[in-house]
Amino acid sequence: MDGDTSNKLHAMRHSLAHIMASAIKRIWPEVKLGVGPVVENGFYYDLDLGGMAISDADFEKIEDGMRAIIKEAQPFVRSMKPIDEAITWAEQEKQPYKLELLHDLQRAGTTSAKDINPEELGVEGDGSSKVDQVSFYTNGDFTDLCRGPHVESTDQVGAFKLMRISGAYWRGKEGNPQMQRLYGVAFASDKELRQYLNMLEEAKKRDHRKLGQELDLFVFSDMVGSGLPLFTPRGTILREELARFSDELRERVGFQKVWIPHITKHELYEKSGHWAKFGDELFLVKSQETSDQFVMKPMNCPHHTRIFASQPRSYRDLPVRYLETTTVYRDEKTGELGGLSRVRSITQDDSHIFCRNDQIEEEVNKMMAAAAELYQAVGMKLRVRLSYRDESGAYLGAMELWESAQSQLKAAVRANGLEYFEENGEAAFYGPKIDFMATDAIGREHQLATVQLDFVQPERFELEYTDAEGNRVAPVMVHCALLGSVERFLSVYIEHTAGKFPVWLAPEQVRLITVNQEDATREFAQKVAEEGQKLGLRVHVDNDNESVGKKIRNAELLKVPYAIVIGEKEIATGEVVPRIRKDIAVSETTDSRTVDEFLKTVAHEAKSRVSKTSL
RNA sequence: GCCGACAUAGCUCAGUGGCUAGAGCGGCUGUUUUGUAAACAGCGGGUCGUGGGUUCGAAUCCCUCUGUCGGCUCCA
Numbered sequence: 001m002d003g004d005t006s007n008k009l010h011a012m013r014h015s016l017a018h019i020m021a022s023a024i025k026r027i028w029p030e031v032k033l034g035v036g037p038v039v040e041n042g043f044y045y046d047l048d049l050g051g052m053a054i055s056d057a058d059f060e061k062i063e064d065g066m067r068a069i070i071k072e073a074q075p076f077v078r079s080m081k082p083i084d085e086a087i088t089w090a091e092q093e094k095q096p097y098k099l100e101l102l103h104d105l106q107r108a109g110t111t112s113a114k115d116i117n118p119e120e121l122g123v124e125g126d127g128s129s130k131v132d133q134v135s136f137y138t139n140g141d142f143t144d145l146c147r148g149p150h151v152e153s154t155d156q157v158g159a160f161k162l163m164r165i166s167g168a169y170w171r172g173k174e175g176n177p178q179m180q181r182l183y184g185v186a187f188a189s190d191k192e193l194r195q196y197l198n199m200l201e202e203a204k205k206r207d208h209r210k211l212g213q214e215l216d217l218f219v220f221s222d223m224v225g226s227g228l229p230l231f232t233p234r235g236t237i238l239r240e241e242l243a244r245f246s247d248e249l250r251e252r253v254g255f256q257k258v259w260i261p262h263i264t265k266h267e268l269y270e271k272s273g274h275w276a277k278f279g280d281e282l283f284l285v286k287s288q289e290t291s292d293q294f295v296m297k298p299m300n301c302p303h304h305t306r307i308f309a310s311q312p313r314s315y316r317d318l319p320v321r322y323l324e325t326t327t328v329y330r331d332e333k334t335g336e337l338g339g340l341s342r343v344r345s346i347t348q349d350d351s352h353i354f355c356r357n358d359q360i361e362e363e364v365n366k367m368m369a370a371a372a373e374l375y376q377a378v379g380m381k382l383r384v385r386l387s388y389r390d391e392s393g394a395y396l397g398a399m400e401l402w403e404s405a406q407s408q409l410k411a412a413v414r415a416n417g418l419e420y421f422e423e424n425g426e427a428a429f430y431g432p433k434i435d436f437m438a439t440d441a442i443g444r445e446h447q448l449a450t451v452q453l454d455f456v457q458p459e460r461f462e463l464e465y466t467d468a469e470g471n472r473v474a475p476v477m478v479h480c481a482l483l484g485s486v487e488r489f490l491s492v493y494i495e496h497t498a499g500k501f502p503v504w505l506a507p508e509q510v511r512l513i514t515v516n517q518e519d520a521t522r523e524f525a526q527k528v529a530e531e532g533q534k535l536g537l538r539v540h541v542d543n544d545n546e547s548v549g550k551k552i553r554n555a556e557l558l559k560v561p562y563a564i565v566i567g568e569k570e571i572a573t574g575e576v577v578p579r580i581r582k583d584i585a586v587s588e589t590t591d592s593r594t595v596d597e598f599l600k601t602v603a604h605e606a607k608s609r610v611s612k613t614s615l
Numbered sequence: 616g617c618c619g620a621c622a623u624a625g626c627u628c629a630g631u632g633g634c635u636a637g638a639g640c641g642g643c644u645g646u647u648u649u650g651u652a653a654a655c656a657g658c659g660g661g662u663c664g665u666g667g668g669u670u671c672g673a674a675u676c677c678c679u680c681u682g683u684c685g686g687c688u689c690c691a
Contacts, residue, residue, distance in 0.1 A: 034690090035690050035691065036690090036691085037689060037690055037691085038689080039688095039689050040689075044689090046690095098691075101690085101691055102691085104691095105691080134691075135691085136691090137691095144691075145691045146691050147691055148691090164685070164686080165619090165685095165686090166618075166619070166685065166686035166687075167617085167618035167619055167686065167687070168618080168686075168687060169617080169618080169687075171690075172687075172688080172689095172690085178617095178618060178619095180619095181686075181687085183686090209683095209684095213626080214626090220682085220683085221682095222664075222665095222681060222682055222683095225681095225682090226681085226682060226683085333616055333617095334616070334682095335616065335617070335618095335686090335687080336616095337683095338683090338684080513650095513651080514649095515648080515649060515650055516648045516649060516650095517648065517649090518648075545647080545648080545649090546649085546653090546654085547648095547649055547650095547653080547654055548649060548650050548651060549649090549650085549651065549652060549653065549654090550649095550652080550653050550654080551649095551651090551652095552650095552651045552652055553651095553652035553653055554652085554653090555651095555652090556651095556652055557652080563651080565650060565651060567649090567650060568650095569650080577651090579651060
């Protein structure tokens with residue numbers, strides 16, 4: 001989207017916020033207005049209606065009111081008022097929130113708790129922080145304090161829909177009055193609005209929490225606790241196949257598996273600095289034997305540094321690469337938990353490289369290639385953000401190290417031909433990083449994989465190797481994860497595929513459906529299943545006393561890639577006609593083929609981890 | 616954590632102060648022996664999330680806790 005279009009859309013959305021406020025004011029003249037900004041995909045307005053609560057049953061009434069105002073094509077008229085006059089206005093209008101904003105403008109020249117750029121304010125002052133004049137916009141009989149800009153008149157606002165209502169504190173501060181936040185989405189055209197609503201609809205259908213239950217992948221138990229998913233046999237296959245792929249990609253480029261316990265004395269995190277920084281996210285574990293305070297590990301790097309530090313290292317030994325797909329525990333705020341996307345037991349496909357400064361590029365290069373291969377296999381487009389430091393002093397580590405590292409990261413990204421963009425000020429305080437953004441099937445972008453350089457932990461843990469001149473030097477640490485976290489990856493991936501997993505990941509790859517319960521049928525199906533299992537396939541026999549139609553239906557609902565009906569015909573000829581899940585079928589009709597041939601093809605397909613079949 | 620909504624059978628849901636709490640699907644049993652998206656019949660299955668309170672009487676009203684969902688970053 002170019003800047004013009006985006007400014008226009010911004011003005012439309014902001015104008016809609018005013019139109020919504022005007023409509024509400026017509027219905028409830030006593031409403032006290034808060035703020036009404038533009039947000040991603042739309043706008044909102046914070047309202048205080050005293051004791052009365054707006055509910056979504058009122059949306060139609062408000063939307064009708066908005067449409068009436070739009071139809072009236074009221075011009076948006078900008079006017080300036082001296083601040084004293086504006087304050088009088090707010091008092092007369094009985095708008096206490098606006099009054100508060102005006103007082104802030106008068107006093108500090110900003111309405112933001114944070115310092116925002118004074119140029120952005122659009123207020124005409126004397127250049128100091130004080131404000132003399134403030135701008136107002138009027139449409140019809142509604143006037144609002146506003147820096148604009150707006151569209152010319154109320155009929156130029158595109159398409160909108162009110163979406164939801166939620167509670168919000170005035171200015172986001174607990175303790176302030178609770179207001180109602182009324183959200184709308186808005187786009188330049190009906191078509192774009194429809195597309196957006198369709199996307200939401202589609203996202204709802206694919207919701208991984210719903211599919212997780214329907215496909216029998218994972219469950220939660222009140223007794224275990226929130227944010228602690230339990231994986232069923234089917235879900236566990238998915239987890240493990242994905243983790244295995246990630247492990248293999250890393251082992252191929254020289255990583256070695258390590259294993260660490262899930263708890264540690266808290267001193268480890270004091271040393272790493274995490275205790276001070278993330279202390280409130282740590283689960284504490286108390287020993288009944290000793291006075292030691294233990295914690296569940298919230299990350300793996302401190303443990304891994306202990307393995308690196310367990311023996312003297314030469315520059316010739318580097319890079320040392322450790323991989324471990326293991327679970328960390330973080331006591332996330334309960335309100336932030338949801339499905340698999342935000343959990344308290346997080347399984348990371350974690351990797352740590354200890355290397356020399358001059359090895360960064362090659363190491364990162366290999367990880368980029370691994371990430372590219374993984375996301376190619378799961379059918380998600382990748383682009384990367386190179387996150388650099390800015391000029392502020394918020395970073396640790398020598399400047400030369402940063403500069404060399406940042407240019408090595410860039411070289412590695414370019415060598416892999418991935419789409420990338422650079423951003424200053426997005427680095428972690430301990431080093432620059434590469435964030436991978438994966439686009440799913442309905443166009444949403446997710447940050448999953450990551451490669452982060454770390455100049456700080458090697459120092460904190462006094463890691464060192466001996467260089468060619470015999471000096472003790474700190475290695476650079478690289479943290480990377482390809483899936484990111486298995487749980488979060490699954491939440492994205494289930495929605496990406498809508499549960500139609502490719503053969504290599506499908507918990508059940510082939511289902512054999514018997515036509516009747518006669519011994520010969522059952523035995524034949526059993527034999528086919530055993531042959532498939534020998535080839536490493538996940539084959540199930542459905543010998544239930546149900547109609548063939550019903551059993552087909554069940555296989556379809558579980559999104560099993562291949563279903564095969566076994567009856568007299570198959571027993572007689574030894575040939576089968578696979579029923580192929582629609583999304584992976586390449587043609588409408590399928591030929592019959594021998595059982596052996598079929599199983600071998602599927603086994604090959606599973607092994608090669610292709611997303612679509614060519615069977 | 617905070618605000619709001621919600622929590623009824625394994626699942627999806629009906630039941631809003633008054634008889635023994637219901638349906639469909641799933642489960643079990645029987646009949647049927649089935650040919651590519653739902654055979655038929657019968658039977659089980661619930662301290663209505665937890666604990667407390669109000670009431671002659673609570674799934675239903677109030678409070679607590681637990682859990683789920685939406686929001687809590689976006690600043691005239």
